[in-house]
Amino acid sequence: xxxxxxxxxxxxxxxxxxxxxxxxxxxxxxxxxxxxxxxxxxxxxxxxxxxxxxxxxxxxxxxxxxxxxxxxxxxxxxxxxxxxxxxxxxxxxxxxxxxxxxxxxxxxx
Amino acid sequence: xxxxxxxxxxxxxxxxxxxxxxxxxxxxxxxxxxxxxxxxxxxxxxxxxxxxxxxxxxxxxxxxxxxxxxxxxxxxxxxxxxxxxxxxxxxxxxxxxxxxxxxxxxxxxxxxxxxxxxxxxxx
Numbered sequence: 001x002x003x004x005x006x007x008x009x010x011x012x013x014x015x016x017x018x019x020x021x022x023x024x025x026x027x028x029x030x031x032x033x034x035x036x037x038x039x040x041x042x043x044x045x046x047x048x049x050x051x052x053x054x055x056x057x058x059x060x061x062x063x064x065x066x067x068x069x070x071x072x073x074x075x076x077x078x079x080x081x082x083x084x085x086x087x088x089x090x091x092x093x094x095x096x097x098x099x100x101x102x103x104x105x106x107x108x109x
Numbered sequence: 110x111x112x113x114x115x116x117x118x119x120x121x122x123x124x125x126x127x128x129x130x131x132x133x134x135x136x137x138x139x140x141x142x143x144x145x146x147x148x149x150x151x152x153x154x155x156x157x158x159x160x161x162x163x164x165x166x167x168x169x170x171x172x173x174x175x176x177x178x179x180x181x182x183x184x185x186x187x188x189x190x191x192x193x194x195x196x197x198x199x200x201x202x203x204x205x206x207x208x209x210x211x212x213x214x215x216x217x218x219x220x221x222x223x224x225x226x227x228x229x230x231x232x
Contacts, residue, residue, distance in 0.1 A: 032217070034218035034219075036154075036219075038154075042224075043204055043222035043223060043224055043225060044146075044154065044204075044219075044222055045222070046218060046219060046220045049209065049216070049218045049220075055220060056220070087153065087154055089154075089218060091217035091218075095168055096159065096168050096217055097156075097170070098144075098156035098159070098170075098217060099156065100153055100154040100155065100156070101153075102153050103153045103154075
């Protein structure tokens, strides 16, 4: 099973700052990686798929990069509504085994 | 309006059974693969099971294989999760989610989610 490790576990920043979240896979997953945002009491929301493609309606301040085993979600300038938990997710080849990272909590400093 | 609405959660004793439903509207249900993801209280996300749009392919996490069955009724726009031999560790909010892609093109990430239904396994 491919394990995704997210870092840091918690990130404390202020509105307007740049956030950089990391996701590392235990083996290469090419670009088959997605990022989700989850706010308290809500379902996750797809932000990024295929490592760098923004989902429909996602603001341009969110960007994804990486390939192989190392991936990054960047929020260029934090808005108050961006403070939430972020998860990365991948699918292994076949049969499909989907795994999520343990999450990064982005909190207001 | 696109909507996914889960139902069927509740309190069940260990060893018991429960069937979850996810009724969808606003898109052609049978064209899309669907997935169940769960989240134990205060913890992260865990994939449970997926099913192709036709219902022909079904896939399960090792932690639930043999105890849980995913199915769908495309005529009713409804996805199901039959859960048997429930354990305390199955306690979670269960989300249904739509996979990106259409027909034979299936992507394994999730662009629409329901609000979830809570399953509590306890005596």
